[in-house]
Amino acid sequence: MRILPFEGHNLCVTLRQPDPAPGAEPERGFVVAVLAQGVDADRELDELRELARTAGVEPVGDLVQRAARPQPRTYVGKGKLVELKEAFGRSGAESLLVDDELSPVQQRELENALQARVIDRTQLILDIFAQHAxxxxxxxxxxxxxxxxxxxxxxxxxxxxxxxxxxxxxxxxxxxxxxxxxxxxxxxxxxxxxxxxxxxxxxxxxxxxxxxxETPVIALAGYTNAGKSTLLNALTGADVSVRDRLFETLDPTTRGFEVDGRKYLLTDTVGFIRRLPHQLVEGFAATLEETLVADLVLHVVDGSASDVELDEMRAAVEDVLAEIGVTDVPVELVLNKLDLVDPLRRRRLANRYPGALQVSAASGEGLDELRERIASKFGERFESVRMLLPYDEGGRLAELYALGAPIQERIDQADGVFVRAHLPRRELPRFAPYLLAEAREEPARSAK
Known part of the structure; x- marks a missing residue:
């Protein structure tokens, strides 16, 4: 990570920097947090450490103060500030990483006290986004x-x-x-x-x-590093970048796949995180809106996480979805990374989240069931029909192809083109004159 110095009269912003060269010495950072009594410090700081490593900073020490809230001016108390200065100096750190969004006053006071760069949680996440955009x-x-x-x-x-x-x-x-x-x-x-x-x-x-x-659109939503991109690749055969680091995916990626001849579009979106900076929620509103306009949201969670972590990650995603207005879109919970879960844990997950699908995007386990679940949500949107389109009305055939309707069979006959296809229900009146009524089939059912 490199926060560019303030030069001339331009804003200090974080620009895209190349990933550290292999073998290069990463920047050293010291982690500090103010946590209330009873909060698990290891779990809180582990996420900040992971954010730091994603940004190219290696945590070399940490300090926690137990308090109901940070000090309004110095973030930590006066005594703790003295302790922080000593620990920071001994660690050889180059920057201070704070597990909160600092006010301008707090940031300035800490920088003056340590004579070092101070990066708060929001700035750290912004830096990662800048690297990955x-x-x-x-x-x-x-x-x-x-x-x-x-x-x-x-x-x-x-x-x-x-x-x-x-x-x-x-x-x-x-x-x-x-x-x-x-x-x-x-x-x-x-x-x-x-x-x-x-x-x-x-x-x-x-x-x-x-x-x-009438192509159904399914959006993948979930905590960062839950395996959404891997799931997209597994379902669609795409080759979206997959790396074990936070916020690997920033830009929405849409790919198609078929179930029983019917096409579906799957969109991968930016991962969420606890206390996602509101600037990013606003700045990425257009990207996040892909979940808002989807027909179905697959909420992907890391099934290998502990119960406490799983609940926290679910809540963080649900909070952001509510913030951007995803309230009327149906949501299906998908427990991913099943390959990392033992049989006992699988049974516990099934009891804890009845109805949730358990899958492994890495091994392919459970993906057929996921496809069936998706298809079952949209089975009534299409009807399987047979049509005979006269040659002198070839424009109708072009309209049918323009709809993107899945066409299972086409036969050029003497009196016209015979077509068997899944037709969107709302298009039935337009093609009614060409339907072979005696051969009409029952509405398309879910994939088997």
Missing amino acids: VTAEGKLQVELAQLEYNLPRMRGLWQHLERLGGGLGTRGPGESQLETDRRLARRRISVLRARLRGLERQRATRRKSRRRS
């Missing part, structure tokens, strides 16, 4: 989130120039430049939002095309 939209979303995070912190960045002014913090070159930078930042935020709205309109157009074809 690939598409133009993903990069725009990250930049928007970074600007919104940095905007209220700009005053501290210009504090050294404010001392040159003659007024009470309201005059002088520092304040003038501060206002200029704020104005530039707000203007850039407006530009980014406008660009993202344009990209959202493009995505809305693609969604309308899917709707016309």
Whole structure:
């Protein structure tokens, strides 16, 4: 991870940095947290350590203060701050990683006390997002989130120039430049939002095309590193990047697969995490909206996690889904990583989450049952029909193909083209004149 220094009059933002070269010495970070009594410190800090390693920082020490809430000015108490300075110096750390979102005052006080860079949880996650963003939209979303995070912190960045002014913090070159930078930042935020709205309109157009074809859209949602991308690859045969690190997937990826001749679209979305920064929820609203407009959401969880972790991860995902308005979309719970779970644990999971599917995207176990479950949700959307389309109405055949309706059989006969297909129910009136009534079949059933 590399937080670029404040240069000239530009905002301090985190830019995409290449992954550390093999054998390169990672940056050393010291972890600190203020936790209430009874909170498991190891579990809390393990996630921050994993975030740090994903960002290219190796944790070399940690310190925990037990308190109901952080100190408003220094984050930790005065005595703990002295202890932190000593432990930080002994560890040889280069930066302090804080398991909270700091106020500008808290960040400045800690930096002054340690004479080192201080990175809070939000900034750390933003840095990871900046490293992993690939598409133009993903990069725009990250930049928007970074600007919104940095905007209220700009005053501290210009504090050294404010001392040159003659007024009470309201005059002088520092304040003038501060206002200029704020104005530039707000203007850039407006530009980014406008660009993202344009990209959202493009995505809305693609969604309308899917709707016309009645192709069901299934969104994968879940905690980061739950195995969503691996599941996408296993179901669709795609080759989406899969690595054992947090936030590997930022940009929505949609691939298709078929069950009994019917096509389905599966979309992988950004992973969630406890206390996901609100800047990212807002900045990635367009990406997260893929879950909002889906016909079905598969909530993928890591079945190999402990009961406590599993409940926390489920709650974190459900909170974000509720925040973005996913309330009317049906949700199916999928317990992944079954290959890492012993038979006793599997039975306990079945009792704890009745109705949830247990699968292993890595080994393929349970995927046929998952496909059947998906197909059963949409069986009534299509009807299996037989049609005879006259040659002088060839445009109707083109319309049928444009719908994306699964066509099982086509035979060019003397009097026209015989077609057997799964037709979206709402399209039945349009093709009614060509239906072979005596050969009509029962509505399509779920996959077997």
